[in-house]
Amino acid sequence: MELIQLAVPVLLKGLWMTLTLTAVSVAIGFNLGLGLAIMRGSDKAWVSGFARHYSTAFRGTPLLVQIFLIYYGLGQIRSIHDVPALWWVISEGSRCAVLALALNTAAYTSEILRGGLVAVPAGLVEAAKACGMSRAMRFRRIEFPLAIRQALPAYGNELVLMVKGTSLASTITVLEITGYAKRLMSQTFAIFEVFAIAGVLYLVLNLVLIGVVRLIERRLMRHTGPAPQSRSASVQQAI
Amino acid sequence: MEFGLVQVWEGGWVGAILRGASVSIAVGVASMIFGLIIGTICGLIKWRAVFGLSHLVDLYTSVIRGVPELLIIYLLFFGSVEFVTKIATVFGFAELADAGYAFFITVAAISAISGAYSTEVIRGALAAIPKGHIEAAVALGLPNRRIFMRIIAPQMLRIAFPGINNVWQTTIKDTALVSVVGLQELMRTAFIGAGSTHNPLIFYTIAALVYLMITLISQVGFTRVEAVLSPRERG
Numbered sequence: 001m002e003l004i005q006l007a008v009p010v011l012l013k014g015l016w017m018t019l020t021l022t023a024v025s026v027a028i029g030f031n032l033g034l035g036l037a038i039m040r041g042s043d044k045a046w047v048s049g050f051a052r053h054y055s056t057a058f059r060g061t062p063l064l065v066q067i068f069l070i071y072y073g074l075g076q077i078r079s080i081h082d083v084p085a086l087w088w089v090i091s092e093g094s095r096c097a098v099l100a101l102a103l104n105t106a107a108y109t110s111e112i113l114r115g116g117l118v119a120v121p122a123g124l125v126e127a128a129k130a131c132g133m134s135r136a137m138r139f140r141r142i143e144f145p146l147a148i149r150q151a152l153p154a155y156g157n158e159l160v161l162m163v164k165g166t167s168l169a170s171t172i173t174v175l176e177i178t179g180y181a182k183r184l185m186s187q188t189f190a191i192f193e194v195f196a197i198a199g200v201l202y203l204v205l206n207l208v209l210i211g212v213v214r215l216i217e218r219r220l221m222r223h224t225g226p227a228p229q230s231r232s233a234s235v236q237q238a239i
Numbered sequence: 240m241e242f243g244l245v246q247v248w249e250g251g252w253v254g255a256i257l258r259g260a261s262v263s264i265a266v267g268v269a270s271m272i273f274g275l276i277i278g279t280i281c282g283l284i285k286w287r288a289v290f291g292l293s294h295l296v297d298l299y300t301s302v303i304r305g306v307p308e309l310l311i312i313y314l315l316f317f318g319s320v321e322f323v324t325k326i327a328t329v330f331g332f333a334e335l336a337d338a339g340y341a342f343f344i345t346v347a348a349i350s351a352i353s354g355a356y357s358t359e360v361i362r363g364a365l366a367a368i369p370k371g372h373i374e375a376a377v378a379l380g381l382p383n384r385r386i387f388m389r390i391i392a393p394q395m396l397r398i399a400f401p402g403i404n405n406v407w408q409t410t411i412k413d414t415a416l417v418s419v420v421g422l423q424e425l426m427r428t429a430f431i432g433a434g435s436t437h438n439p440l441i442f443y444t445i446a447a448l449v450y451l452m453i454t455l456i457s458q459v460g461f462t463r464v465e466a467v468l469s470p471r472e473r474g
Contacts (some may be wrong), residue, residue, distance in 0.1 A: 072439035167307030
């Protein structure tokens with residue numbers, strides 16, 4: 001009981017950090033990923049090539065290497081010290097973690113969104129062209145809304161991976177849930193209990209996140225009517 | 240002093256990095272094999288909805304997949320370190336425990352993680368096997384063992400293969416996490432190199448490139464095997 005009183009407030013402090021890291025890096029990473037997904041569809045070979053190689057590089061290496069490369073590696077380049085904006089990012093652990101997480105999730109997000117964009121029927125885009133829509137308007141009104149509906153379930157999984165990914169920030173001195181949990185484990189030696197409390201926090205966080213994604217999904221798909229299962233049930237009733 | 244690739248070579252770091260990479264691959268392959276064994280057993284339990292056991296499997300997969308890998312590694316390491324050293328010392332294996340212990344517990348941790356993801360992949364593959372195939376085999380009076388070996392296993396393997404490829408990719412990347420608890424694998428070697436030469440940029444870049452090579456080469460291998468496994472079109 002004493003342990004719970006000690007551990008829960010500390011881990012809740014970490015929860016706030018975990019939430020901040022996730023929210024900021026997802027916000028940046030989604031936009032970067034969207035940009036990369038559009039670049040993948042470009043006619044220019046170097047534009048689509050860059051996006052493809054970016055995605056291979058970031059998906060083919062562990063997140064931990066990326067975080068260390070940014071936190072320890074970039075500080076070594078002299079010219080970065082001279083640019084105040086870059087130095088501001090590099091000089092602190094949590095900002096490095098956000099940068100690494102955002103670049104990492106951008107690669108995965110671009111793959112997910114590209115899958116959605118490829119699945120948009122060509123006829124719809126052609127029809128929009130025939131209506132005289134500009135390229136930007138076509139993307140905003142036709143392609144993106146359809147792609148995001150297709151991509152949302154996979155993107156929900158990516159969000160869970162991001163929440164879990166923030167735990168790596170603890171390796172570069174950022175105190176979030178895992179960072180505090182490690183510290184509590186070595187202070188109290190109550191390893192399993194601390195793990196259980198921290199684990200429950202992560203599980204609840206992920207469950208809420210998945211619930212929110214499902215809610216958005218249902219709202220976006222409301223034009224299709226109720227879920228297929230209940231529809232077939234109502235059909236049977238009608239018969 | 241200028242530090243470059245020449246110094247990496249002269250300092251004997253190339254050998255160290257290659258040794259680290261082989262440890263990483265060994266951990267990855269061993270964990271993948273154990274993970275697949277766990278995954279096949281748990282996947283079958285979930286598919287058959289074995290009473291009681293399937294709820295336990297549900298608990299296992301949702302906890303492992305919902306909690307950060309790093310936290311699971313901390314639990315297994317810190318939770319077992321005292322226990323194992325005590326037992327090993329009692330039986331007089333203190334030195335052996337030091338050397339083999341990190342590797343053993345690492346494989347246990349990564350296998351547990353990889354097993355949870357494999358379970359989901361294999362359960363999905365089992366669910367995708369047409370019911371009629373199994374019913375037909377039962378109707379022919381084939382024994383259960385043979386139904387599994389001839390009907391279920393081949394189709395399961397083929398359907399699950401792309402998913403297993405994904406699990407392998409995450410597993411080999413997860414091995415980097417155990418560097419934080421001290422196993423001398425690729426990431427740990429890069430960490431030590433970065434610390435002792437004060438040149439993190441070059442060492443982490445090398446580590447990233449080696450990981451990239453491992454994932455890309457294994458990707459090619461998986462694609463080849465997938466082509467062999469996929470059913471041929473009958474003309």
